[in-house]
Amino acid sequence: MPSNRPFASRAERRREHGRHTVRSAFLTVVQVLAYCLFVVVLAYVLGFAVFLVAP
Amino acid sequence: MWPRLRIDDVRSVVNALGAVVTAIACAMLIPLAVALACREWVPAFDFLISFGLSLLVGSLMRLVHPRNRDLTRVQALVVTGLAWVAASLVAAVPFTISGLNATPLDAFFDAISCYTGTGITMIQNLGHLPLSFGIWRMIMLIIGAQGIVLVALGLGTISKFSGAGALFEAEGHQDRLAPRITTTYRFIALFMGSFVLIGTAACSLVCFAFCGMELPRALYHGFSLATAAVTTAGISVMDVGVAYYQQPLLNAVLMCLMFTGAFSFAVYLYMARKGPREFFRDIETRMILVWGLIVLVLLAVAFSQDGRFGDAGTFLDRGLFNLVSAVTGTGFCTLTSSQLIGVASSGVLFSLIMAMAMGAATSSTAGGIKAIRVAIVLKSIANEVRRVLLPSTAREAIRYYHLGEQVLTPELSRNAMLVFLLFLLTYMSGVIIGVLNGFEPLDAMLESVSCTNNCGITAGMIGPGLDPALKLFYLLQMLAGRLEFVALMATATSITVSVVRGAGDSPVGRKVAASVPARISRSWTGRRGGR
Numbered sequence: 326m327p328s329n330r331p332f333a334s335r336a337e338r339r340r341e342h343g344r345h346t347v348r349s350a351f352l353t354v355v356q357v358l359a360y361c362l363f364v365v366v367l368a369y370v371l372g373f374a375v376f377l378v379a380p
Numbered sequence: 381m382w383p384r385l386r387i388d389d390v391r392s393v394v395n396a397l398g399a400v401v402t403a404i405a406c407a408m409l410i411p412l413a414v415a416l417a418c419r420e421w422v423p424a425f426d427f428l429i430s431f432g433l434s435l436l437v438g439s440l441m442r443l444v445h446p447r448n449r450d451l452t453r454v455q456a457l458v459v460t461g462l463a464w465v466a467a468s469l470v471a472a473v474p475f476t477i478s479g480l481n482a483t484p485l486d487a488f489f490d491a492i493s494c495y496t497g498t499g500i501t502m503i504q505n506l507g508h509l510p511l512s513f514g515i516w517r518m519i520m521l522i523i524g525a526q527g528i529v530l531v532a533l534g535l536g537t538i539s540k541f542s543g544a545g546a547l548f549e550a551e552g553h554q555d556r557l558a559p560r561i562t563t564t565y566r567f568i569a570l571f572m573g574s575f576v577l578i579g580t581a582a583c584s585l586v587c588f589a590f591c592g593m594e595l596p597r598a599l600y601h602g603f604s605l606a607t608a609a610v611t612t613a614g615i616s617v618m619d620v621g622v623a624y625y626q627q628p629l630l631n632a633v634l635m636c637l638m639f640t641g642a643f644s645f646a647v648y649l650y651m652a653r654k655g656p657r658e659f660f661r662d663i664e665t666r667m668i669l670v671w672g673l674i675v676l677v678l679l680a681v682a683f684s685q686d687g688r689f690g691d692a693g694t695f696l697d698r699g700l701f702n703l704v705s706a707v708t709g710t711g712f713c714t715l716t717s718s719q720l721i722g723v724a725s726s727g728v729l730f731s732l733i734m735a736m737a738m739g740a741a742t743s744s745t746a747g748g749i750k751a752i753r754v755a756i757v758l759k760s761i762a763n764e765v766r767r768v769l770l771p772s773t774a775r776e777a778i779r780y781y782h783l784g785e786q787v788l789t790p791e792l793s794r795n796a797m798l799v800f801l802l803f804l805l806t807y808m809s810g811v812i813i814g815v816l817n818g819f820e821p822l823d824a825m826l827e828s829v830s831c832t833n834n835c836g837i838t839a840g841m842i843g844p845g846l847d848p849a850l851k852l853f854y855l856l857q858m859l860a861g862r863l864e865f866v867a868l869m870a871t872a873t874s875i876t877v878s879v880v881r882g883a884g885d886s887p888v889g890r891k892v893a894a895s896v897p898a899r900i901s902r903s904w905t906g907r908r909g910g911r
Binding site: 349352360362364368371380 | 567570571574575578632635636637639640643648649651652653656659660669672673676677680681683684685692695696699700704
């Protein structure tokens with residue numbers, strides 16, 4: 326989270342906010358990729374299972 | 381009474397379009413630099429001519445000064461509709477000059493196809509395309525995926541005071557990710573850039589390690605594949621598409637990238653603010669996954685009954701990949717057109733059509749009906765059934781989860797049903813026109829749904845030899861699928877009425893213009909606009 330320290334200068338707060346934004350955006354990108362990978366793996370597993378039981 | 385465009389409106393529209401043309405001209409500097417770096421002198425000359433011509437036209441258009449800097453909603457609609465046509469005309473110039481496309485209409489078709497992320501091409505012998513042209517196609521994909529007007533707004537070529545909100549909505553962006561449009565643009569660019577970068581690294585590695593390519597070639601193929609997957613365009617640098625690589629690991633990487641482009645970027649931003657659980661809580665994500673599961677069962681049954689693709693390995697390699705490509709609206713296909721028409725059963729074709737029919741999420745890079753509209757329509761139907769069963773005095777708010785808890789209002793429900801119906805009518809009109817031109821009904825349906833949803837899986841009917849009238853029809857379908865349907869119809873109506881009845885300052889025209897929801901953004905003097 327951006328700094329709540331008293332007496333932090335405006336520039337310091339902005340820098341910290343910027344760092345926080347980049348960090349959370351990077352984390353989100355990693356999370357989204359992980360979720361999409363999970364969906365793909367699930368699709369393979371389900372696809373295989375459905376194909377085996379399909380008439 | 382239909383509102384007509386006045387001279388002032390035309391001036392504002394021409395000025396804003398000039399900004400878009402200038403932005404596209406500037407984007408041509410990238411392929412020009414690539415051509416010079418790779419010593420492709422002839423393509424470099426083509427891009428230089430196109431750049432000069434576009435810059436000249438754009439600058440001339442910018443000389444037409446509007447009386448007011450703010451755009452009205454009607455002007456914004458017209459700008460958005462025409463911006464895509466103008467940008468495509470400009471982007472088609474190098475293709476026409478180089479002779480890569482047989483006719484200017486083919487070049488225009490290719491440009492629209494790239495911008496809308498459809499991915500159907502009229503260029504033959506893609507494998508021998510100069511590198512600069514390959515890069516230019518990828519740049520068009522990236523610009524189109526973000527939205528041409530949004531890119532112009534983000535880069536500042538269109539003033540941020542110029543009715544940015546209306547331009548933003550008219551381009552089909554449903555959710556504003558941040559209070560400021562420029563910040564929204566930065567978020568979209570940041571997410572897309574990250575996915576393309578990571579995707580390029582992964583695809584290049586697979587091409588280099590498993591496909592026996594040299595590093596520069598692997599990087600080019602990796603970048604092209606990753607861009608085409610994240611922008612859900614499905615364009616390939618080879619004629620046979622991704623079937624060229626024959627690499628299951630690459631298919632898995634591409635499936636992952638296709639999903640990143642198909643889910644909502646607004647949800648990604650919401651995740652960044654509220655936490656990772658928001659991803660699977662969202663109604664759109666759930667709708668896409670449920671729809672995917674339904675068509676997966678359909679395709680599995682179709683494949684298992686078809687003796688020619690009868691084993692599980694073929695199903696996972698050929699079936700599942702194409703299914704994900706169709707659900708995400710990408711259009712990569714490991715089956716060639718002749719295999720789709722001649723070998724695959726009608727059940728397989730039907731499953732792919734069903735998979736394409738819904739489209740992906742709002743605020744994604746894909747076109748089509750969009751998952752949230754389908755979810756709202758289904759919720760509305762369920763609500764109607766429940767209302768009949770409940771006592772007449774019962775009142776209950778219907779809620780759904782999309783970027784937080786939302787209430788399903790009758791207006792939302794009506795809008796979703798209207799767009800849903802318009803898409804169905806467009807699909808049907810495409811089928812009728814295709815059948816009248818001698819296509820098989822199922823093939824005509826595949827082409828129609830594929831073009832309208834900007835998917836790009838084709839039965840091979842669309843090609844350089846296609847009748848020009850049909851090319852124009854599919855071109856319109858692609859535009860209708862990418863832009864807001866109602867916005868596009870409003871643009872067409874506005875222009876037609878103005879041309880037929882004449883623009884100008886007639887008393888009626890003034891009266892009607894005054895009744896239009898006037899200035900939408902605060903002018904920079906702080907006064908709410910309006911004449």
